[in-house]
Amino acid sequence: MSVKDEPATTGSVSQVLRPIRGRLIIAAVLAAIGTMLTLVPLAGIAHVAQLAMGQADVATAWGQMQDQVWRVVIISLVCLFLGMTLISMGEMVAHLADNHITGYLRLAITRRLAKVPLGWFTSRASGEVKQAMQDDIGTLHSLTAHFFTTLGRTIGAILISILYLFAMDWRMAIVSLLPFPLFFLFFSRATKASGANMQSFGAGMARINNAVVEFVNGIPVVKAFGVEGKAHGSYREAVDGFADAFNDFTRPLVSAMANAHAMIAPVAVLGVVLAFGTLWVSLGWITPVEVLPFALVAPGICAPLLLLSYVTHDLNNATGAAQRVHTLLQTPVLETLAGAAPTLADNAEIRVEQLGYSYDGQTPVLKDVSFTLKPGTVTAIVGASGSGKSTLARLLLRFFDPSEGRITLGGVDLRQIESAQLYRRIGFVLQEVRLIHASLRDNIALGRPSASQQEIEEAARTANIHERILALPRGYDSVIGEDVQLSGGELQRVSIARAVLLDPPVLVLDEATAAADAENEVKLQQALSRFAQGRTLMVIAHRLDTVMHADQIILIDNGTICEQGRHHELLARKGRYARLWALGGYEQAKEQAVSSC
Numbered sequence: 001m002s003v004k005d006e007p008a009t010t011g012s013v014s015q016v017l018r019p020i021r022g023r024l025i026i027a028a029v030l031a032a033i034g035t036m037l038t039l040v041p042l043a044g045i046a047h048v049a050q051l052a053m054g055q056a057d058v059a060t061a062w063g064q065m066q067d068q069v070w071r072v073v074i075i076s077l078v079c080l081f082l083g084m085t086l087i088s089m090g091e092m093v094a095h096l097a098d099n100h101i102t103g104y105l106r107l108a109i110t111r112r113l114a115k116v117p118l119g120w121f122t123s124r125a126s127g128e129v130k131q132a133m134q135d136d137i138g139t140l141h142s143l144t145a146h147f148f149t150t151l152g153r154t155i156g157a158i159l160i161s162i163l164y165l166f167a168m169d170w171r172m173a174i175v176s177l178l179p180f181p182l183f184f185l186f187f188s189r190a191t192k193a194s195g196a197n198m199q200s201f202g203a204g205m206a207r208i209n210n211a212v213v214e215f216v217n218g219i220p221v222v223k224a225f226g227v228e229g230k231a232h233g234s235y236r237e238a239v240d241g242f243a244d245a246f247n248d249f250t251r252p253l254v255s256a257m258a259n260a261h262a263m264i265a266p267v268a269v270l271g272v273v274l275a276f277g278t279l280w281v282s283l284g285w286i287t288p289v290e291v292l293p294f295a296l297v298a299p300g301i302c303a304p305l306l307l308l309s310y311v312t313h314d315l316n317n318a319t320g321a322a323q324r325v326h327t328l329l330q331t332p333v334l335e336t337l338a339g340a341a342p343t344l345a346d347n348a349e350i351r352v353e354q355l356g357y358s359y360d361g362q363t364p365v366l367k368d369v370s371f372t373l374k375p376g377t378v379t380a381i382v383g384a385s386g387s388g389k390s391t392l393a394r395l396l397l398r399f400f401d402p403s404e405g406r407i408t409l410g411g412v413d414l415r416q417i418e419s420a421q422l423y424r425r426i427g428f429v430l431q432e433v434r435l436i437h438a439s440l441r442d443n444i445a446l447g448r449p450s451a452s453q454q455e456i457e458e459a460a461r462t463a464n465i466h467e468r469i470l471a472l473p474r475g476y477d478s479v480i481g482e483d484v485q486l487s488g489g490e491l492q493r494v495s496i497a498r499a500v501l502l503d504p505p506v507l508v509l510d511e512a513t514a515a516a517d518a519e520n521e522v523k524l525q526q527a528l529s530r531f532a533q534g535r536t537l538m539v540i541a542h543r544l545d546t547v548m549h550a551d552q553i554i555l556i557d558n559g560t561i562c563e564q565g566r567h568h569e570l571l572a573r574k575g576r577y578a579r580l581w582a583l584g585g586y587e588q589a590k591e592q593a594v595s596s597c
Contacts, residue, residue, distance in 0.1 A: 012322055012323040012325075012326035012327070013143075013319055013322040013323065013326075015326055015329075016101075016105065016140070016322045016325055016326050016329075017101065017143075017144065017322070019100070019101060019104055020097040020098075020100055020101045020144065023093055023094070023096070023097035023100075024094060024097055024144065024148040025148075026090075026093055027090040027091070027093040027094040027097065027148055027149050027152070028090070028148040028149060028151055028152030028155075029090075029152060030086045030087070030089050030090030030093065030149075030152070031086070031087050031090035031091070031148075031149040031150070031152035031153045031156065032152035032153065032155050032156030032159075033083075033086050033156060034082075034083040034084065034085070034086030034087035034088075034089075034090060034153070034156070035083065035087065035152070035153040035154075035156035035157045035160075035304060036083070036156045036157070036159070036160040037079040037080070037082050037083030037086065038079070038080055038083035038084060038087070039083075039157060039160055039161065039164075039297065039300055040075070040076055040079035040080070040083070041076035041077070041079065041080050042296045042297050042300055043076075043164055043293065043296075043297065044072045044073065044075065044076035045076075045296060046292050046293035046296050046297070047072055047293075048069055048072055048073075049289070049292050050289050050290075050292060050293075051068065051069065053288075053289045053292075087149075087153065090149045090152065091145075091149055094144065094145050094146070094148060094149045095145045097144060097145075098140075098141055098144040098145035101140070101144055102137055102138075102140070102141075105137050105140075105325060105329075106133060106137060108329060109132065109133055109325070109328055109329060110133075112328070112329055112331055112333065113328075113331070115333035115334060115419075116331050116332065116333050116334070117332075117333075117334050117398075117399055117400050117401070132324050132325055132327075132328045133328075135321070136321035136322075136324050136325050137321070137325060139317050139318050139321035140318055140321055140322060140325070141318075142311060142315070142317070142318050143315060143318035143319070143322065146311050147311050147312070147315055147318070150304070150307050150308050150311045151308065153304045153307070153308075154304040154305055154307070154308045156304075157300070157301050157303075157304040157305075158180075158301055158304075158305075161297050161298070161300065161301050162177065164293070164297060165177070165293070165294060165297060165298065168290070168293050168294070169286060169290060169294075171280065171285065171286075172273075172276065172277065172280065172286065172290070172291070172294050173294070175272065175273075175276040176269070176272065176273050176276075176294045176298040177298070178272060179263045179264055179268060179269050179272055180263070180264060180301065180305070182263045183260050183261075183263040183264045183305060186256050186257070186259045186260035186263065187256070187257070187260045187309060187312075189256045257309065260309060261306065261309065264301075264302045264305050264306065265302065266299040266302045266303075267299075269298050269299045269301070269302055270295060270298070270299050272298075273291070273294045273295050273298050273299075274291070274295065277291035277294065277295070334398065334401065334415075334419070335401075335415065344409060344410045344412060344417070344421070344425060347375040347376070347505060347536075348375070348409050348410030348411075348425070348505075349372060349373065349374055349375060349409075349410060349411075350372070350373040350396070350407065350408070350409050350506065350536065351371075351372050351373075351407070351408045351411075352369055352370055352371050352372070352373075352392075352396075352405070352407050353370055353405050353406050353407070353408065354368050354369070354370055354404065354405035354406075355368070355369040355370065355392075355395065355402050355404065355405040355406070355407065356368060356369070356402060356403050356404030356405055357391060357395060357400065357402050357403045357404070358403050361403075364403075364559055365388050365391050365559050366388045366391060366392060366395075366402075366559045366560075367559045367560050368404075368405075368560060369388075369392065369405075369556075369559075369560065369561055370405075370561070371552075371554055371561065371564065373506070373536050373538055374536070374551070375505075375536050376534060376535070376536060377536060377537070377551035377552070378532070378537040378539065378547075378549075378550040378551050378552075379537065379538045379539070379550060379551065379552050379553075379554065380538075380539045380540075380541055380547035380550035380552070380553045380554065381393070381538065381539065381540050381541070381554050381556060382540075382541055382542070382544060382547065382553060382554070382555050382556070382577075383555055383556035383557055383562075384557065385542075387556045387557050387558060387559065388556055388558075388559040389510075389540045389556055390431075390510055390511075390540060392540075392556070393428070393430075393508050393510045393538065393540050395407060396426065396508055396538065397423075397426060397428050397508060398414050398415075398419070398422060401414075401415060409422075409425065409426070409506075423447070423502070423504070424502065424504060425504055425505055425506055426504055426506045426507075426508065427499040427502050427504035427506065427507050427508070428499065428507070428508040428509070428510070429492065429495050429496050429499055429507070429508075429509050429510070430495075430510045431510050431511040433488075433491040433492055433494070433495045435480050435491065435494060435495075436480070437479070437480060437481055438479065438480065439476065439477050439478060439479050439480075440469055440472075440475075440476050440477075440478050440479075440480065440484075440494065441453075441456055441476040441477065443480060443494055443498065444456050444459060444460060444476075444494060444497045444498050444501060445498075445501060446498055447498060447501065447502045448501050448502060451501055453476070455501060456476065456497075456501065457476075458500075459497040459498070459500040459501040460497045462496075462497065462500045462530055462531055463493045463494070463496040463497035463500055463531070464493055465490065465493035465494055465496075465497055468490060468493075472484050496531060499531070500531050504535070505535055505536060506535065506536045506537075506538075507531070507532060507535050507536070507537050507538075508537075508538050508540075509537065509538070509539045509540065510540040511540050511541060511542065544577075544580065544581055547567075548567040549567070550566075550567070551566070552564065552565065552566060553565065553566065553567060553570060553577070555570070555576065555577050557576070562575075562576055562577075563575055563576060563577050
């Protein structure tokens with residue numbers, strides 16, 4: 001598949017946060033300055049206490065130092081309120097940045113997925129995309145809204161405290177800060193231990209999401225066959241696997257984080273300050289009143305560090321989420337070959353030239369396939385299950401790009417045609433119908449949102465679904481999955497109505513009636529017959545009797561064209577097609593048919 005990739009980045013987290021990096025830095029700086037200012041009152045209290053304890057008669061000295069005390073109090077209160085204001089501003093900036101990046105990433109992922117090959121979705125469970133778009137982006141909240149402001153507050157608290165304590169007494173400053181290096185030692189060990197298991201933790205979450213989707217989707221089938229107990233198997237295995245991953249993730253954290261928190265408990269820091277302060281006083285190195293600033297300020301560092309440890313505990317989750325979001329944003333997209341926008345006629349001829357394709361790059365699914373779809377003709381592609389019929393149809397619809405050869409529309413390679421322009425000319429009705437959670441009107445008009453009600457109803461009449469829709473209580477306003485549950489054949493007719501409204505000159509039908517009952521099949525055949533008039537058709541079919549009047553029939557086996565011609569010509573050759581016709585089709589001939597041409 002021909003794709004293009006995003007430029008290489010220095011790191012997935014940095015790349016994801018690039019649109020709000022400046023805002024996060026501003027938030028961190030505001031939080032740091034604010035925290036510095038909120039610690040000024042502690043120094044003010046220590047200063048006032050030193051003034052009071054330094055006087056023999058406090059009552060006599062009060063009049064002398066009253067002005068100085070009030071000056072300290074006013075400065076402390078101003079710094080406190082200004083600091084709290086700056087911290088609040090930093091939190092506001094961070095949360096606004098978080099809101100911005102949430103909307104930005106979801107929009108970016110949506111735009112990216114709109115450009116990826118449609119076949120990309122068939123190889124991935126919906127839970128994987130849901131986890132990245134909903135759960136992972138939600139998990140980024142702790143990284144964008146809280147981590148940077150908390151980091152700023154911690155750095156600000158440590159920086160101003162260290163400067164102040166060393167200004168007071170360098171010896172007491174060193175011993176007062178002894179618990180904090182030990183905290184960082186235990187904390188780094190915990191972070192490394194949990195980070196080593198983060199990948200398995202995220203994979204476990206993805207398995208649970210996928211298992212839930214599979215379990216819910218499979219409930220009707222499970223109940224019909226009476227094997228309810230087995231339905232829980234994959235979900236139970238996913239939960240057990242996640243439990244093991246969660247234990248591996250949290251077990252290293254418990255003891256290390258407990259030791260880290262013990263190191264910087266305020267009482268522990270205060271105990272260290274008082275113990276060494278008592279020793280220093282007994283040695284005559286300092287006076288008792290000089291211990292007071294360290295007893296007040298050093299424990300004040302504990303709160304920001306504890307907050308940082310709590311936020312960082314969720315940081316690994318947020319980092320893993322950012323990596324998964326970044327990976328989704330790097331999903332390869334279909335490449336449109338350079339060149340001027342081609343001009344295409346509505347009756348353009350489609351040519352398949354030496355087409356080859358492999359899903360894994362090793363095992364070929366199609367090899368050297370060549371044929372032409374002439375305007376206004378019907379081409380039937382027949383073959384056993386797994387022969388490559390549906391892959392051929394999806395290559396024509398550009399769900400993938402071919403590994404070899406090319407497909408042209410009016411002489412223009414499909415890779416030179418924009419998707420919107422391509423799907424205006426090539427419509428499709430596939431066996432698996434996909435409708436969105438919206439009204440029937442919106443589902444039919446999905447390709448032409450500007451279509452009038454009359455045009456929508458005309459398309460529904462052509463598809464033999466108009467009367468069924470009118471019979472619903474809300475008619476065309478009925479919402480799929482809420483107001484109405486349609487059968488497989490009815491879903492197919494809604495899909496046909498959607499294709500009719502687009503009015504493409506080329507139509508691809510991939511076993512469009514395979515899931516319908518007898519009554520619905522008749523209605524589908526009638527709808528398709530009316531819709532197909534005057535169009536170029538490529539029909540994928542299992543039953544030979546449904547395509548015997550086609551202008552050309554192509555029999556595919558093991559990814560190559562085995563026989564090609566009209567029905568009577570193929571019967572006259574008495575080859576494999578004739579044998580299959582005599583046996584009544586593929587289902588009865590699976591074991592008797594030749595394995596290759």
